Amino acid sequence: MTKTAGIDKIYIHFPFCRELCGYCDFFSRERNTCRGFIKKFPDLISGEYSLYKDICRTGLSTLYFGGGTPLAAGYAGLQSVFSIFKNILHKNTEITLETNPLFNEGAARSDWENLLAKIPKLRISAGIQSFDLSELEHLGRNKIPDPAFLDFLKKNASELSLDFIFASGSKRLLSLKKDIIKALALKPAHLSFYGLEGSRLHSTASEKDFLSQYRYIITTLKKSGYRQYEISNFSLPGHECRHNLNYWQNGHYLGLGPGACGYIHKDGKDIRYSNHRNFSLYQKCLQEGKMPWARRETINSKTREFEFLFLALRTGSGISLKKYRSIFKDDFFRKYVLFIKKHTKFLIIDRDRICLNFRGLCLYNEIASDLYI
Numbered sequence: 001m002t003k004t005a006g007i008d009k010i011y012i013h014f015p016f017c018r019e020l021c022g023y024c025d026f027f028s029r030e031r032n033t034c035r036g037f038i039k040k041f042p043d044l045i046s047g048e049y050s051l052y053k054d055i056c057r058t059g060l061s062t063l064y065f066g067g068g069t070p071l072a073a074g075y076a077g078l079q080s081v082f083s084i085f086k087n088i089l090h091k092n093t094e095i096t097l098e099t100n101p102l103f104n105e106g107a108a109r110s111d112w113e114n115l116l117a118k119i120p121k122l123r124i125s126a127g128i129q130s131f132d133l134s135e136l137e138h139l140g141r142n143k144i145p146d147p148a149f150l151d152f153l154k155k156n157a158s159e160l161s162l163d164f165i166f167a168s169g170s171k172r173l174l175s176l177k178k179d180i181i182k183a184l185a186l187k188p189a190h191l192s193f194y195g196l197e198g199s200r201l202h203s204t205a206s207e208k209d210f211l212s213q214y215r216y217i218i219t220t221l222k223k224s225g226y227r228q229y230e231i232s233n234f235s236l237p238g239h240e241c242r243h244n245l246n247y248w249q250n251g252h253y254l255g256l257g258p259g260a261c262g263y264i265h266k267d268g269k270d271i272r273y274s275n276h277r278n279f280s281l282y283q284k285c286l287q288e289g290k291m292p293w294a295r296r297e298t299i300n301s302k303t304r305e306f307e308f309l310f311l312a313l314r315t316g317s318g319i320s321l322k323k324y325r326s327i328f329k330d331d332f333f334r335k336y337v338l339f340i341k342k343h344t345k346f347l348i349i350d351r352d353r354i355c356l357n358f359r360g361l362c363l364y365n366e367i368a369s370d371l372y373i
């Protein structure tokens, strides 16, 4: 990775939700247990950001409010966090706000509308998971998304992105078909479908169920004009999430907030870090003017090469052989000859690219781990 002229992508982790969902692996606390911390949150984020100002660029490319549930910071809290970054946005900054479609409370609707209207080119990413009540109950949610709230999101977003969970069980295919019809009716620019396996909830779907559901998603969305640009992500042409694409292109970004991760270039080194999850430790570090890092790793050249390859393999455009050669000064076919031999039936190889076919996408973890040589 060459040295960047400054980081221009920022992720802010809001680690609180109204309630915690049974399947969710993201770091979050119930809002009622940390109201005091939520009040201090904007000042803490401002203090943390000031520690990195020397390596950040003005004119952000992307700003991502994730969590957790950013709206659980309340109207005033979210507005205060937004105002920290207001002066370093430019007209093309991609701004994403994650929402929970059950979150329908707090300030008056008109206040939220006023705030969202002030955020230019806003992408709203809503974690729908399913429109089917029994499917949601299986995931630990007891209400379906409020249609009025979905209308509100649609009205206030420049772009809508919807997230779903599949492969929770063998019967999911039926509800999935209905979910996709309802999702497409909302005309989202972007859709994500995550398999339940690997989350905290046990999936009862067999491998055959997984394959048939995943295949259904890919073929249906393709027919509707969506391009699969990553294992779990689909968009209309030109509406890929630039912030997330940067992760898969192994680009630098700043992560702020308890539990956030970041990848920065500082003092000539590439550093991956993750922040303390413990709110008291996080605050203490900031009071002492220190980075609130729980872990940090300086990325050496071997890890950098592995990360470049395994992240690129997640994407629809795959590994660019030309880019690999220009960064790592080596020939991919020469160095990874055993990898190619072992996985030929899962790869699509053309002159400049290697990507995974459908079976390969389903076996991504197993295949990508063989890139570590």
Ligand code: SF4
Binding pocket: 016, 017, 018, 019, 020, 021, 024, 025, 026, 028, 067, 068, 069, 100, 127
């Ligand atoms: S799925 Fe969303 S709302 Fe539920 S616990 Fe996770 S972050 Fe919070």
